[in-house]
Amino acid sequence: MNNPTRNIRRSFSSVWIRCVGGVVAGMVAWMIMAAPLTAQIALRADTVHTMTGDPIINGVVLIEGSTIADVGPADAVTIPEGATVYEGTVITPGLVDPRGTVGLSGIYNVDSDQDQLDTTAPMQPELRAIDAYNPQEELVAFLRDQGITTVHTGHGPGALISGQTATFKTTGETVDDASLSDISALSMTLGPAATQRFSSPGTRAKGAAMLRDMFLQAERYRDTPEDERERNLSMEVLVQVLDGEIPAFIQAHRSHDIMTALRIADEFGFNLVLEGAAEAYLVTEEIAEAGISVVLHPPKIRPFGAAENAQLTTAATLHEAGIPVAIQSGYEAYVPKTRVVLFEAGVAAANGLPHEAALASITRTAADIIGQSDVIGTLEPGKHGDVVLYNGNPFEYVTSACTVVIEGEVVKEDGCP
Amino acid sequence: MLSNQIRQALLIAVGVLGLWAADTAHAQDDPHVFRGATIYTMSGDAIDSGALVIQNGEILDVGPAGAVDVPSGAVEVDASGQVIMPGLIDTHSHIGGVSGGDGSSPLHPGVRTIDGINVRNSGIMRARAGGITAVNVLSGSGHLMSGQTTHLKLRDGSTIDDLLLCYEDSDICGGMKMANGTTPQRDSGPFPGTRAKSAAEARALFLEAEAYRDQLNSDDPPDRDLGMEGLVEVLNGERIVHFHTHRHDDIMTALRLRDEFGFELVLHHVSEGWRVADEIAEAGVPASIITLDSPGGKHEAVNLYFRNGRVLDEAGVDVSYHTDDPITDSRLFLRSPAMGVRAGMDRTAALESVTIAGARQLGLEDRIGSLEPGKDADFILLSGDPLSTYTRVNETWVEGMRVFDRSNPDDNAFFTGGYRIFDGTMHHVHDINE
The missing domain is CATH 2.30.40.10 (Urease, subunit C, domain 1)
Incomplete structure (x- = not known):
């Protein structure tokens, strides 16, 4: 099925070299679009x-x-x-959710609407969020109703490299309508969540070794002249990370997993955004020194598993340390199927995060961290x-x-x- | 017959011992008067700058500062600037690492959660930090009937007996957990595979219980049967059925079972209650509902909206909110009714939903749920409006004893969390955090 909006955009972009019919189509399209524009x-x-x-x-x-x-x-x-x-x-x-899985993880929570994690391999940088995002997902509409106008979403935690993320407006009938950025970050995970579903890695150290090896391969790929290498979808994305075109969003809750994230980012010189970070308050100085941003777990995260030591005051603690902090909806496996960053920032505000900083955590700072501050995040x-x-x-x-x-x-x- | 008598005697003895233990642990002879707070008694209008007088674990008096009787020698507590309201009542929680029936059967009427609760579990402290003083602890919803629930008073005790909340002159300290819809259905084993099969199995069990009850009253009493004994209490209206049900048609099935067997029923979760609110109201059955931050997560909860509480209340249904802890966190229990108000629920109904309505749904409204002379001295001191995001529970009092004090860092840690504060036993939900 052709999407009319998409056709309009196409005819627009190439109007000069199209036949008269194309010009007419373009003018009609312009007239249709002109009404809302004014x-x-x-x-x-x-x-x-x-x-x-x-x-x-x-x-x-x-x-x-x-x-x-x-x-x-x-x-x-x-x-x-x-x-x-x-x-x-x-x-x-408009509120900005700096990291969720909504649109890939759907409201029914059954296999047919859960596309945030493929478990056939522990590292799959080639998986694109735009090939999975459902802009007509009911949860997207639900978030929109709560004031969330932009979501940075995509592959979730649960694998060393689970795939790509993208940034969408919470409107639009197709992924192209909704997309603000087709690739925004590479989603990575450290800690038990990355070792549970695969025969390997089975330990933290093995996971780190596999990640480092992957980045070494990417460095070699980058340094190989284009005519001497075959295209490799995984390597292309990792090179984007190495070149600083997109950040790596690494979910790490335990303090030692956070330190591993810092260590690997330091070794390969990529831009790191820490996400989750339940124990960030234990290594605040180290995070501040590394000069990275944190996309914090929802403050209402259940204190369980790797996040069992989560603290309601962490957003405030990070803010006081001068660390840019945004608050994510994250990934939810059961009920509620998504968190709402407005609610979560409210809980942070009630637990020591100053009002403007709490608002910034879901507007300006969130937009900054996902690289969209030139178009959204402030009025x-x-x-x-x-x-x-x-x-x-x-x-x-x-x-x-x-x-x-x-x-x-x-x-x-x-x-x- | 003899064995029955022995059992009764033993249970009463245990109950008395439990009460005695609790009383010695919590005795507080000096009367206390809390002055200057805004008091929501939940039995009348809010009182500005009121006074609450307690002694020996009971409320002596409550009212405007000048209108209460204060015994001489009462300890004066300045509560000005704070809000006092009854201790919160959570009609559905899984704190204490509770367990019920296992996979051997979908029906476990003889299984008692009292035998599967650890009162040293940090969930108990989280609940106190959230202002909860009484809680109905249930086993899960993966069975048609997963076991007998346990009412706890969150006294500062070290064994389950210290915390039991039983009916007056009774050894019954809880209800019966039932469930329908998808959760108790499984593809294999002895579990039902459809809704109709689920209902048929529940009905067959109740028929059996009716026959057992009749035989009890005959010249030829049956051998003791733990499950049947529990169900006879249900049939006699002494043990309330707490029925997990989400979808509108499942709600109607629960009502139908109630009509057939005449038990006392409280509907739980009731996600699509807004679709059959008039029918629930007409049946005179209360609803214990949940607030989730978003709909979905399972098929039955895709139509769960913030307005559910408002619609049910406006239809005339007695509404309580519950935590379903760890589904929602006991520490932020007051958030649930507040989210109802967000969607237009009457403010008084919202406050009642976590106090006196909860008490009614547990059959304990004569003892807890409002601040009135003669009732248990279960109350909380709040930093402000009960329904504000910014309000914190400053103190939680159970039967005249303070069991949570925000100004004590050790207590406060159970609110804020932190390194090795919680014991990681929120096992009810699997894979909830990656």
């Missing part, structure tokens, strides 16, 4: 968290087409006539029109996202009780 939305709230400075009291965010046109105090922003106006108590940028003119309007403090249990806008499209409207 739409104007103004959102006003008592407090607007732009995430670029102090919150604006009684502020307005103006969206034209798909991007933000203006942000400021209500008396300084002119709301054009005809703009649709939404009012509420608090505004934040600034020119950035994507991703905005959430709440009926109170977003972190309070009893308040929620009432109106959600993604790239100028209202995807939830006045949805509060």
Whole structure:
């Protein structure tokens, strides 16, 4: 089945070299797209968290087409006539889930909707998230309703190298509609989760040795002239990691697994983002010194298994140490099938993480860590029109996202009780 | 007959000894008065700057500061700026590393969870840190009937006897766990493979129990049968059935079984309760429900929404929330009713759902669940609004004894967690953390 949007994009990009029919098709497409592009939305709230400075009291965010046109105090922003106006108590940028598996792991939790982990081999960098992400997954819509407008998702924990991740807006009918970045990171795991499902590695040390060996191979591949090597899907991705084009997201909960992640990243010089990191509070100095970011487990993670020593105050501890910290939804094997980063950041905020830092952990810092800070994560003119309007403090249990806008499209409207 | 009498005598003796042990461990003769807090008694309007008077593990009086009787010599406690409300009641939890029936049968009416709970498990401390003072500990839902549940009072005790919460003048200290839907179904062994088979097996067991009961009252009493004895208590209305059920049609099946055999029923989880709220209300059956952060995770929970509590309450169903710990964490129990309010649930109904409604669903509303003279001195001191994300449990008191004190770092660690604080026995859910 052809997707109309996709066809439109194609005809757009090649309009100059197409026949007259193509030009006409392109013009029709332009006319169809022009309507939403000129739409104007103004959102006003008592407090607007732009995430670029102090919150604006009684502020307005103006969206034209798909991007933000203006942000400021209500008396300084002119709301054009005809703009649709939404009012509420608090505004934040669209929320960013910096690491989940939603869209690969579906709501029913049966084999046919669980694609976050292939267990046929312990290292499969060639597995692409875009070949598995279901943008019409119900859990994606659920997260969108809670104010999450961007998800960095893909292959989950559970293998040394489980595959790639990608970044999606929580709208769109096809993966191409939804994609912000087709490949965002390589998903890796250290600790017992990486040794349980395979005949090898069966131990931590063997896992580390296998990873190092893989990176050695990748170095050789990179250093071999293109005409002297055959294309290798795995190696191509690992070279992207070695060249710093994408980071490695390594899940490690135990402090010694965290240190192993730091050691291997140091040896091969790739960009590391630590994820999970339940025992990060034990090695805070080492993490700070390494200058890396942490995409922390959901604070409500069950204190069990490798995360049995998780602490509700870890986000605050890392923040105080100057470590950039974002909060993930992570992977859930049972119920709830996904965590919601808004809820999780609230728990972090209630346990010592300052309010603005807690908001940043699911907006600006999260966008930074996944390499999307040029388009999302703050409310600034020119950035994507991703905005959430709440009926109170977003972190309070009893308040929620009432109106959600993604790239100028209202995807939830006045949805509060 | 003789054996029955011996059993009764022994159990009563055990019960008395248990009570005696608890009383000596917790005796607190000095009256205490807590002043200045906002008090949610859950038996009337909230009281601003109220006073709560306790002695010997009971509530002596509660009311506006000037309107309570305070015995001379009462220890004065300044609780100003805090909120006092009844100790929270969790109608469905798996703390204590609880176990019930095994894989040998789908029906275990004679298995007692009292024999499978470790009160030194850190889950007990997590629950206290969350303000929970009474809890219905159940075995799992992988059986049609996985065993007898146990009511615990989270007293500071060292054995199960110290913590038992039994009905007055009774050796019954819990209910009966049942389940339907997909969880008790298996592909092999003695377990049912379909919903209809599940119902048929449960009905056959109840028929057997009815016959046993009739025989008990005859001239030719039967040999003792542990399972049948438990079920006779169920048929007599002395032991409440706590019925795990998610889908709307499974809920109706549970109601149908109740109608047929006349037992006391509380529906548990009730994920699709919003679809049959009027039917549940009409049946007069309460619902003990759960809050999950997202729907799904299994087929039966894909229609579980935050609004479930509101819809059931508005239909007239008596609603409690439960933790299902470790499914949700006892430390954040108050979050569950708050999420109901998020979806429009009445605030008072939400507060009742973790206090007096829970007490009613365990048949213990005369003793716990609200702050009234003569009731157990089970209460919590909160740092603020019970339904706020930022509110912390400052203190948890059970029968006049403080069992959690946030200002004590050793206690507080059971809230925040940390290195080697928990004992990693949250085994109920497998593979929950990679």
